[in-house]
Amino acid sequence: MAEVAVIGAGLSALAAAHVLHDHGLQVRLYEREENVGGRATTRRRAGFCFDPGAQYIHGNAPASDALLLRRFASPELLAIAKPVWTFDSQDRLQEGDPRQNAIPRWTYRHGLQTLAELMARELPVATGCEIARLSYLQPGWRLFSTAGQVVAEVPAVLLTLPAPQAAALLSASELPPTLQQRLQAELGRSRYRPLLSLALAWPERVLPPTPYYALVNSDKAHPISWLAREEEKGPARVPPGWSLLIVQLAPDYSRAHWSWDDQALAEATTALVSRLLGRPLPAPDFCDVQRWPLALPEGETLLDLQALHAVSAPYGLFFSGDAFRGGRAHLALAVGQESAFQLLAHWR
Numbered sequence: 001m002a003e004v005a006v007i008g009a010g011l012s013a014l015a016a017a018h019v020l021h022d023h024g025l026q027v028r029l030y031e032r033e034e035n036v037g038g039r040a041t042t043r044r045r046a047g048f049c050f051d052p053g054a055q056y057i058h059g060n061a062p063a064s065d066a067l068l069l070r071r072f073a074s075p076e077l078l079a080i081a082k083p084v085w086t087f088d089s090q091d092r093l094q095e096g097d098p099r100q101n102a103i104p105r106w107t108y109r110h111g112l113q114t115l116a117e118l119m120a121r122e123l124p125v126a127t128g129c130e131i132a133r134l135s136y137l138q139p140g141w142r143l144f145s146t147a148g149q150v151v152a153e154v155p156a157v158l159l160t161l162p163a164p165q166a167a168a169l170l171s172a173s174e175l176p177p178t179l180q181q182r183l184q185a186e187l188g189r190s191r192y193r194p195l196l197s198l199a200l201a202w203p204e205r206v207l208p209p210t211p212y213y214a215l216v217n218s219d220k221a222h223p224i225s226w227l228a229r230e231e232e233k234g235p236a237r238v239p240p241g242w243s244l245l246i247v248q249l250a251p252d253y254s255r256a257h258w259s260w261d262d263q264a265l266a267e268a269t270t271a272l273v274s275r276l277l278g279r280p281l282p283a284p285d286f287c288d289v290q291r292w293p294l295a296l297p298e299g300e301t302l303l304d305l306q307a308l309h310a311v312s313a314p315y316g317l318f319f320s321g322d323a324f325r326g327g328r329a330h331l332a333l334a335v336g337q338e339s340a341f342q343l344l345a346h347w348r
């Protein structure tokens with residue numbers, strides 16, 4: 001019998017679950033998708049392997065160093081050698097900030113999802129299991145699937161979804177009205193930006209080598225926010241002689257083009273990239289479009305984890321996820337651990 005049900009199996013959930021497990025608690029994770037990793041996910045298609053969400057994980061941070069370099073050390077881990085350069089709204093490229101480029105950027109030979117898969121190996125995870133609602137049992141919680149079945153009854157729940165999804169799940173749940181009101185008021189302050197991410201692929205080299213592996217928009221006034229050349233990222237990321245670009249579109253541009261079909265998005269994005277790189281690109285062999293309605297939390301709407309737990313912990317309800325510390329994978333790992341320690345402090 002699980003003592004803590006962790007809802008979600010993204011990086012913050014997995015980091016939290018390991019802390020709880022290490023401290024002797026029985027945990028079980030419930031993940032909506034068939035795979036673990038959440039927004040740090042990997043796709044495989046036509047011989048290519050690429051990450052439509054998070055692109056790399058920053059090192060030089062306690063949580064990512066401890067987990068990537070030590071506990072889950074793997075020969076799959078790859079330091080991205082080339083730097084990130086910048087571009088502005090006029091398509092002008094510039095060398096990136098040397099201080100930023102000095103911070104290690106980690107990826108994995110077969111995609112970033114590798115980390116979540118390594119972390120999930122020692123944990124019980126129910127994949128393909130979407131939790132639709134909770135019911136408070138005074139004390140404890142009953143979890144229901146989308147089919148209305150009881151999935152678990154546990155003393156404590158750790159919700160690791162983006163805050164707007166956590167708020168929606170709770171509003172469909174039965175919990176004391178005052179608790180519901182206070183949680184909705186706090187979670188309702190969180191705002192996430194949408195993002196369209198495209199993978200454009202060619203079974204040939206369409207660009208010459210570059211001194212950078214990726215470009216980031218510096219003035220936030222370009223339709224593209226991020227452009228990565230996977231074949232420049234590291235060995236084995238792309239079959240020899242092939243090309244794959246990851247293009248992330250800016251929030252406003254993503255909103256305005258959300259309902260465009262994949263073909264139209266592929267054409268428009270290829271034209272934007274051709275203009276940015278000053279080189280006409282052929283139509284890609286394939287284009288994979290990922291729509292992220294809740295891609296990244298807006299920095300000014302981050303939530304206070306401790307204040308939320310002051311309200312929810314007496315009910316055995318805990319939270320984690322990037323809504324609390326910011327939309328970066330290393331921060332999601334860190335807040336997962338932090339949240340687990342807050343749960344343990346309350347548990348004792």
Ligand SMILES: Cc1cc2nc3c(=O)[nH]c(=O)nc-3n(C[C@H](O)[C@H](O)[C@H](O)COP(=O)(O)OP(=O)(O)OC[C@H]3O[C@@H](n4cnc5c(N)ncnc54)[C@H](O)[C@@H]3O)c2cc1C
Binds near residue numbers: 040131165197
């Ligand atoms: C396009 C994009 C690019 C990014 N690039 C970078 C980058 O380069 N570097 C970086 O550091 N960060 C990057 N990030 C941010 C980083 O991916 C996230 O901050 C981090 O992965 C968030 O982890 P999390 O565990 O908080 O949430 P998530 O990864 O979202 O995990 C939540 C999990 O809950 C599951 N779930 C949702 N609802 C339910 C339910 N009802 N029942 C069960 N399970 C449910 C979801 O399927 C998901 O697996 C990027 C994000 C995006 C979208």
